[in-house]
Each structure stands twice: as structure tokens, then as C-alpha cells.
Amino acid sequence: MNISARNHFPGTISKVxxxxxxxxxxxxxxxxxxxxxxxxxxxxxxxxxxxxxQATAFVKASWVLVRAGSExxxxxxxxxxxxxxxxxxxxxxxxxxxIRLEGGALAYAVVTNEAVLEMGLKPGFPASALFKASHVIxxxxx
Amino acid sequence: MNISARNHFPGTISKVxxxxxxxxxxxxxxxxxxxxxxxxxxxxxxxxxxxxxQATAFVKASWVLVRAGSExxxxxxxxxxxxxxxxxxxxxxxxxxxIRLEGGALAYAVVTNEAVLEMGLKPGFPASALFKASHVIxxxxx
Amino acid sequence: MNISARNHFPGTISKVxxxxxxxxxxxxxxxxxxxxxxxxxxxxxxxxxxxxxQATAFVKASWVLVRAGSExxxxxxxxxxxxxxxxxxxxxxxxxxxIRLEGGALAYAVVTNEAVLEMGLKPGFPASALFKASHVIxxxxx
Numbered sequence: 001m002n003i004s005a006r007n008h009f010p011g012t013i014s015k016v017x018x019x020x021x022x023x024x025x026x027x028x029x030x031x032x033x034x035x036x037x038x039x040x041x042x043x044x045x046x047x048x049x050x051x052x053x054q055a056t057a058f059v060k061a062s063w064v065l066v067r068a069g070s071e072x073x074x075x076x077x078x079x080x081x082x083x084x085x086x087x088x089x090x091x092x093x094x095x096x097x098x099i100r101l102e103g104g105a106l107a108y109a110v111v112t113n114e115a116v117l118e119m120g121l122k123p124g125f126p127a128s129a130l131f132k133a134s135h136v137i138x139x140x141x142x
Numbered sequence: 143m144n145i146s147a148r149n150h151f152p153g154t155i156s157k158v159x160x161x162x163x164x165x166x167x168x169x170x171x172x173x174x175x176x177x178x179x180x181x182x183x184x185x186x187x188x189x190x191x192x193x194x195x196q197a198t199a200f201v202k203a204s205w206v207l208v209r210a211g212s213e214x215x216x217x218x219x220x221x222x223x224x225x226x227x228x229x230x231x232x233x234x235x236x237x238x239x240x241i242r243l244e245g246g247a248l249a250y251a252v253v254t255n256e257a258v259l260e261m262g263l264k265p266g267f268p269a270s271a272l273f274k275a276s277h278v279i280x281x282x283x284x
Numbered sequence: 285m286n287i288s289a290r291n292h293f294p295g296t297i298s299k300v301x302x303x304x305x306x307x308x309x310x311x312x313x314x315x316x317x318x319x320x321x322x323x324x325x326x327x328x329x330x331x332x333x334x335x336x337x338q339a340t341a342f343v344k345a346s347w348v349l350v351r352a353g354s355e356x357x358x359x360x361x362x363x364x365x366x367x368x369x370x371x372x373x374x375x376x377x378x379x380x381x382x383i384r385l386e387g388g389a390l391a392y393a394v395v396t397n398e399a400v401l402e403m404g405l406k407p408g409f410p411a412s413a414l415f416k417a418s419h420v421i422x423x424x425x426x
Contacts, residue, residue: 145414146349184362
């Protein structure tokens, strides 16, 4: 697939809630993880997004936050996918953190090296990939 | 213009669809390319966004994806502007890809070096700049 | 707090406007600065977001634009927090700009080194942190 987003999550559309301008679309991945996307109603119509349809959710790694530890805070970001850190690739300023989700998919987040240190992120560490529904792009095959 | 967004697209507002909270605003650039922005209704009122008004769309390069090759996938991102890669500036981890759009404007995307390699991005290569309507900021002069 | 967002803005919810899918939530920080977030209605319900409730706004530094100088342009981004540049940390490609807001909080933006040069950003320089309401994640303690 020739698209520069680091995260590709293929799945099946399990819910579509249409509003006046935007719709909320839920995608269930093969392993059971669920991703919510906010897209325009025009996209719902143009792409034929409907329950049961195969689709892929695309999310740039820079749009993903990492949440770790036992946290007493709940977040408004609709996507908060729990998993375990599998790999941390450190760059000069940022690191790419790969999280193996419960359902088996890999999620990538780009975070600062500072955050990696402060949060003690390393392989085996439980962590969630957190991103807003409005940051998800859906794609369908014709 | 003193604003740190890499992409500045000046144009004329060609459509405004208001919903209860958000509005969808279409901007037509001088060369004919169209950009769709989702902004709050309060912004439509405060900025006086209306058909025929001059405005500029601002988009950070990190919110732009690059799509390349003949693709049988369609995307929910409302902005999918076709063009040709003009320049690829490689950094340590990421590259900045400049795409000359059909209408003549330049669009910038920051993507990983890995994506540049995998997609074979280089000058002369057809590619699209893909970004969500909700990632566009509109600006108007007083 | 174990979350990889650079910007943490604790405050009190001062307004909630619900639409059919999304709601607009205003948070007033201790120093008086106001941040607007667009979240789904489901989040409003799940998190119990209501006027008077304590909450924290999370924004990744890469989602924040810096606006500087006397600008005759107005923007659709609902959050345009004025302040003074306190620090610029230069990396290979990007710099992190710390802006001390009027109310006392620090806002962080990641911008290109090119933008820092062009805009002449340096300590003592008046600048605003600009970000869209749809890019704000709200968190509440249980």
C-alpha cells in the first residue's frame, strides 16, 4: 500500500453513527481491537462505509500518544488501545515506540526521547496507544 | 506571514456548509486545487467566512501524508491533492517531501525516511498530498 | 502523569456545548487562559465532563503552531494563546519553542528550524501558541 502513514489497521466496520456533518465509524480489527474514526458524511457516502465492509484505518505515528503505568486518569481520546511495548527505536530527538496490542496488531507512536526516559518505556512494559477519533483516516478498496 | 505552518495555501472560499458545531469550508486555490477545512461555527462567524472571501489554508507538514502509485484504495481524508514530487530533503529520521500540485502550488509533507524508500519517492514521481479537513486552519486578513 | 504529550494544561471546565456527535468544552486554567476542546459526546458522558469539574488538556507539541509579530490575520484555530518565548531548543531539523502564556502556564511547540529563523523566535519575543480545538485531548481523574 503506497501511503506514508506508519499505522495501517485493517478491519471490518462494526458501527456507523451519522451526524449532520461528521459520522463516527467503528472498525473492529481481526484480533478484536476497536478503532473509532470521525469522518465527514460525504466520505461515508463516497466510500460506501457501512457495517460489515472491510476498511483500513491509517494513523500517522506522530498523532499517537503513549500512555503507561496504572493511571487514574481517563481521556477523551476515543482510541486507547492497551498492549505491551515491543520495541523502542531512539533517534536524535524522538523515539518510535512499537506497541503490540492485545489483539495482535502493532501500533507505532513517535514520542520525545524525554518522554521515553520519564515514562521508563522499554520492551515488555504495558502501555496504550492513545489517539483521537478525528485523527484517523479510513481507506477502502474499490 | 509569521506563522510556523509549512503549508500556506491562499485561495477564495467557494462553499460553506454549516452544521450545529462545525462547518465545512471549501477553498479554491488560484490554480484550481480545492481544499476542504472543518472549522467551528464560531470561527465562521468570528472570521466572517463566506463564499467569495479570500482566505488562506494553513497545514503543518506533519499532518500531510503522501500517497503514490496507482492505488485502488480510496480514503476518507477529504483533501487528496494530486501532483508530482519536486524535492525530497532527507533528515536523520524524517524527510520533507515537496509536491507540486496540479494547480501549481507546492505542498509539503514530513514522512519517515523508511516511507520514502519503500514508496520510492523522488523528483518526477506522481504523488498526492493527503490530509484531513479537520487538520486545516483557515486564516483571513482583517 | 504517564502520558507522552508535552503539553499538560490543568484547569476547570467553564463551558460545555453539546452537538449531535461532538461537544465543545472550554477549560479555564488557573492563570485565566482558556482552552477549547472538541470531543465526542460519548466522552462527555463517559468522563462526566461538566462545568466546574477539574480536567487537564493534553496537546502534543507537534500539533502546536507558533504565531508571532503583529499580525493582521485571524485564524480559525480556536486556541490562540498569547505569551512570550521563554526558550528555544534547537534540534537537527526541528526546534522546541517554550512560550510562557499570560496566565503563567508554559506551552510547547515543535516547529522547523527554518520557521525559528524566518520568524526570529528567541527568548523575550512575544508569540502565541496556536492549536485547533479538535487537537486537544481532555483527561479527568477518577
